Amino acid sequence: MKKLNDIPKENPFLVPDNYFEQMEQEVMAQVHQIQKATHRRRIYTIITAVAAVVALLIAINVWIFSPDNKGQDATLAQEGTTNSGVLLASSEDNDVLSNGIAVPTVEFEEVDFDNVDYQILDYYVDEMSDLEYLY
Amino acid sequence: MEQITDQKILELFGQEKTKEQGFNLLVKKYKQEIYYSIRHLVFSHEDANDISQNVLIKIWRHLDQYRGEAGLKTWIKKICVNESLTFLERKKKMLNIIDEEGYNDYVTKTVAEDRFISSDKIQQLLEEAIQRLPEKQRAVFTLRYYDEMPYEEMTKIFGGSEGGLKASYHFAVQKVEEFLSKH
Numbered sequence: 153m154k155k156l157n158d159i160p161k162e163n164p165f166l167v168p169d170n171y172f173e174q175m176e177q178e179v180m181a182q183v184h185q186i187q188k189a190t191h192r193r194r195i196y197t198i199i200t201a202v203a204a205v206v207a208l209l210i211a212i213n214v215w216i217f218s219p220d221n222k223g224q225d226a227t228l229a230q231e232g233t234t235n236s237g238v239l240l241a242s243s244e245d246n247d248v249l250s251n252g253i254a255v256p257t258v259e260f261e262e263v264d265f266d267n268v269d270y271q272i273l274d275y276y277v278d279e280m281s282d283l284e285y286l287y
Numbered sequence: 288m289e290q291i292t293d294q295k296i297l298e299l300f301g302q303e304k305t306k307e308q309g310f311n312l313l314v315k316k317y318k319q320e321i322y323y324s325i326r327h328l329v330f331s332h333e334d335a336n337d338i339s340q341n342v343l344i345k346i347w348r349h350l351d352q353y354r355g356e357a358g359l360k361t362w363i364k365k366i367c368v369n370e371s372l373t374f375l376e377r378k379k380k381m382l383n384i385i386d387e388e389g390y391n392d393y394v395t396k397t398v399a400e401d402r403f404i405s406s407d408k409i410q411q412l413l414e415e416a417i418q419r420l421p422e423k424q425r426a427v428f429t430l431r432y433y434d435e436m437p438y439e440e441m442t443k444i445f446g447g448s449e450g451g452l453k454a455s456y457h458f459a460v461q462k463v464e465e466f467l468s469k470h
Contacts, residue, residue: 154467156460161433164410165326166403175322175336176314179343183310186347 291316293359300350310347317360318343320434321367327429328371329378330418332403338374342366357443364436365444368426375422394418416466420459427452428459 291312299309321342326335345366353362382393398404398415405411420428427445430436431452438449445452 153464156464159409159413162410164405164414172318176318179314179340180311182344183347
């Protein structure tokens with residue numbers, strides 16, 4: 153019976169020329185890629201964290217310093233009239249505001265209703281009935 | 288060339304600025320040992336090349352977790368053995384070889400057709416005998432026979448007792464010698 157100890161202990165395997173130098177280069181190239189990806193992830197994490205902090209600070213600032221809109225008497229119908237004649241509905245009209253609806257303007261003349269001629273009042277009422285009222 | 292010590296490697300690897308330098312030294316020192324350990328288990332050069340590179344990348348990712356309970360060489364060999372055994376398990380399923388005879392035929396064919404093996408017939412026969420061993424027994428045999436690793440170190444790779452590993456090696460030698468005598 154053949155004995156293992158009778159056989160010379162040799163390395164039976166062959167490798168292509170320059171295999172180990174090439175293997176070393178390939179592995180180090182992979183390591184460089186891993187390092188770059190790790191570095192990019194770190195930068196991204198820092199930028200995201202800074203952006204989140206800045207956004208939070210802005211939000212807090214806006215919340216602290218924004219005017220309280222409740223109890224304002226002035227309507228946007230008077231304040232928001234533009235030259236083009238488009239206005240936003242009154243801030244007291246919550247249903248309209250929630251819809252954000254724009255309505256065409258009508259130029260109103262200053263009228264003293266205490267001393268009005270009822271014929272003229274009827275005229276205005278007729279005019280106003282032609283307008284769309286949105287609720 | 289100055290001898291690269293494990294201590295030097297770990298020292299350099301442990302600092303962010305010199306981590307890559309330390310790893311490069313590790314690759315220079317251990318690349319051949321890693322490759323041939325794996326090659327003895329998986330036989331094919333192409334497979335050994337893939338697994339070797341995977342092992343080295345794994346070492347790069349996990350060397351900071353090395354605690355020094357076993358020597359650095361043993362720690363590296365453990366990764367080589369585990370990766371190789373996992374690969375062989377997957378390959379066996381892929382080849383769909385059900386019985387021992389089918390597997391032995393596959394081994395004979397593979398050794399005969401391989402371009403990267405010595406032309407020495409005795410060495411080819413020995414390699415064929417080794418490839419016919421069950422995977423874990425093959426790992427025990429190659430670490431003991433080629434690397435001359437002490438049984439105490441081998442228990443850190445395989446677990447179990449030194450006695451169990453000695454018995455496994457003894458039976459592996461018997462099988463190899465039986466095969467060589469028949470051929």
